Amino acid sequence: MGEERDRGGRPRSEPARAAVLWAVDDLLVKVGYAAMTMKGIAELAGVSRMTLYRWWSTKAEILFEASALDAEEELTVPPVDDPLEDVTRYLEALRHFLTRSHAGAAYRALLGEAQHDPEVAALLAGRDILGDTARAVVSRTAPGADHDRATGLLIGPMFFWVLSGRDPARLDPAQLARSFLAEVSPKDTVDG
C-alpha cells in the first residue's frame, strides 16, 4: 500500500495538524496572505515552528492543503437537465468562489504567488481545481467541444474580470452562460 511503514516513535499529532490548518485559514482572512508568516501561524496554532517545517515547506503548501478540499466542493455543482441552468449555476459558484469564499481567497493568493514563484506554480499545477470542475460541466453541456477551448471560454471572462480587480456585480453569469453555449454548440463552428 501507499501507506508509510510505521517504524515506531511518537505518532504525528492530529490536533496539531488541525490547529495549523485552521490557523492558516484564520490568518488569511484576518491579516492577508502577505502578512501571514510561518511564525504567526505557529503562534496562533499553538504549535512550534519546528513542527510546521517538519510537515510543510512553505505557507503556500499549508494554505493549499487547508483550502483545496473546500475549493473542490464549492466548485462542484450537481448536474441539471437544462444546460443553460447547469452552466449558469457553475458560473455563479465560480463567482462566489472567487469573490466571497475563504477557499477562493486562498486560491487567488496562491495563484498570485504562482505568477512569480515556480514552486507555488508547480503546487497549483499538481491539482487543477478550476480545470477539473470545469471539465465536468463541459462534459455535460458541450460533450463534443474541444476541452481546452471550451474551458477557456467558460472560465476566462469571469476569471479575468475578478482577478483584474473589476466589479463582479457588472458580470451576469446567465449571459456568460449563453455566450458560452452559443460558442461551443456544433452549429456555431463556422470552420467545422
Add this chain to the structure above:
Amino acid sequence: MGEERDRGGRPRSEPARAAVLWAVDDLLVKVGYAAMTMKGIAELAGVSRMTLYRWWSTKAEILFEASALDAEEELTVPPVDDPLEDVTRYLEALRHFLTRSHAGAAYRALLGEAQHDPEVAALLAGRDILGDTARAVVSRTAPGADHDRATGLLIGPMFFWVLSGRDPARLDPAQLARSFLAEVSPKDTVDG
C-alpha cells in the same frame, strides 16, 4: 500650471531615476519578483536605499513605473481593415505580452501581488492597461457591443489560460478572435 513649484534645493537626479528603473527590470528577469528586494535594487542601481524610499514606497511601485509605458506600447496594435485580422493581432500581442515580454512579466507579478495586497491592487486600478488597449480594439471591431462584456470575452480566455499556468501553445489567437467576433456580432445575440 500643474507643475510642482520649485522651492529651491538640489533637483532630483534623473540618472538615479533611470538607473533604478533599469535595475528593477533587470532584477525581475534575473532573480524574479519575490527575490527582488529594495536593498538589491538600490545596490544594482548604485543608489542609496534612502533615494528609493524618497520616491517610491514599494518595489511594486517602481516596477509599475518601469513597465507601464512599455506595456501600453506592446499592447497597442495599429488598426487593420479586416476585423478578424485586427482582433487576431491584438490577441497575438496579448499572448506575447503575457508570456514573453519583460513588461508582461512585470504585469503578471504585479497582478499576482494585487491578489493579496490592496495597495498594489489600487496601483493597478489607477491605470487599466489591459482594459484601455482592449477598448480600442472593441471600438473598432464591435462598436455596438457592451464594452464590459466584450472586454471579458476578448481578454478572458487568453488571460485565464496563461495566468493559470497552462501551455500557451495550445491556444489559437485566430480561433479565439473568431469566437469573439461571433459573440459580439448583433446577429448572434439569441435573446435579442
Add this chain to the structure above:
Amino acid sequence: MGEERDRGGRPRSEPARAAVLWAVDDLLVKVGYAAMTMKGIAELAGVSRMTLYRWWSTKAEILFEASALDAEEELTVPPVDDPLEDVTRYLEALRHFLTRSHAGAAYRALLGEAQHDPEVAALLAGRDILGDTARAVVSRTAPGADHDRATGLLIGPMFFWVLSGRDPARLDPAQLARSFLAEVSPKDTVDG
C-alpha cells in the same frame, strides 16, 4: 593683523552664528548631548546644514564655542583676603559649575567625549578652563606650592566625586578647602 583679509562677497551672517550657539545650548539641556545632532541643531537654529559645516566641524566644536566663555566666567571668583574663604568660594563655584550650570553640563559632555575621541580631547586641551581658573586661586592662596600638585589636590576630589556620579550633597567645599590648604602649606610638607 590676525584678522582674515576680507576678499569681498557676502559677509558671514552673525544672526546665523548666534542662533546656532543658542540652539546648541538649548538642545544640550532638552535632549542631551548624545541625542543632539547636526541636523537637529540646524533645524532648531533655522539654519541650513551647509552653514553649520562651513564654520564648524562637529557638534563638539559648536558646543565648546557656545560654552567656553560662560564656563570661564562661572569659575572665576574674585580675590578675598581670607585664603580659606577664597578656596571655599572657588570650590563652591566648581561644584555649581559641574552639577548645575549649562556650561558645566557642556563641559562634562565634552570631557566625556574626549575620553574616546582624540579630536575632542585636543579641543579641550587647547583651552584649559579648569586648570587656568584653578591656577589663579592657587597663586593667591598657595604661592609657593607646586602648581601641578596643588591643582590636583584642589580640583581632584570634587571632580572625581561629581564625574563618577556620586551625590554632590555629601561633599563639603569648606572641608575640602581646609584639606587643600593644610596640604599646600609649607609646614605640612614632611619631606621638606
Add this chain to the structure above:
Amino acid sequence: MGEERDRGGRPRSEPARAAVLWAVDDLLVKVGYAAMTMKGIAELAGVSRMTLYRWWSTKAEILFEASALDAEEELTVPPVDDPLEDVTRYLEALRHFLTRSHAGAAYRALLGEAQHDPEVAALLAGRDILGDTARAVVSRTAPGADHDRATGLLIGPMFFWVLSGRDPARLDPAQLARSFLAEVSPKDTVDG
C-alpha cells in the same frame, strides 16, 4: 536557588557570549569606543546582531560586562604592612589602570558616556569598582576616617589628572600617598 529555571529551549551559547566579549575588547583597542558599533561587534564575533540584542541592550553593557572583572582585579592590591607603601601601590595600580590597561580604557569610555547618558550612568552606579577597591585601602590605612572624604582625597587627584588629559608622568604616586595619609591621619583633623 537563585538559578533561572530552565523552561526548555536551546540553551544559550557560551562560545557566542565569549566571542562577543572578546570582540568588544578587541574593537575598543583597535578602533576606539566611538567607532565601535553593534554591527561591527557582531561581525567580528561571528555572531548575529539579533544575538547581541537578545542579551545586551547597548555596546556600553557589553563593554562593562567584558571589563568589570578585569578592572576589579587590576585595582585590588594585596595588603602591605607599611601604610605608605600600601597606598602608593594602590595609586600606582590606579594610574596603570587609567592610562595603560584595556579594562581602564573601557572604564574611561564608559565613564565618559555616562556624562551624557543616564543609562550608562546607572550601569556604572550598579557596580562601583573604583569606590569598592579604594574602600579596602582606606579601611586598612585610615580606619577611622570618613570614607567619602577619604575616597575623594585618595582617588580624586589622580582621577582628575588623567581624565582631564594631563600628562600622567607629572604625577608622583608616592607623593600623593603621603598627602593622603597626612590628611586622613587623626592629628591633622583640625576641626576634631
Add this chain to the structure above:
DNA sequence: GCATAATCGAGACGGTACGTCCCGTCTTCTG
C-alpha cells in the same frame, strides 16, 4: 517494563531585508 525512536514545545542561533535616521557632500536657486 523498558529501551528505542520519532514527536512535540520552547527558544537560541546565523542570516538577511526591512524602513528610518543621521552623516557629510553636492547642486540648485535667491538675496
Add this chain to the structure above:
DNA sequence: CAGAAGACGGGACGTACCGTCTCGATTATGC
C-alpha cells in the same frame, strides 16, 4: 558669494522573520 533648501551615497540603527539547531519532555511501538 553666503545661505536655504533639499537630494545624494553611505552606513548603523533596532526589529522581524527566515530556516536550522539543540534542548528536555512526551508517547507510541517492539523486545
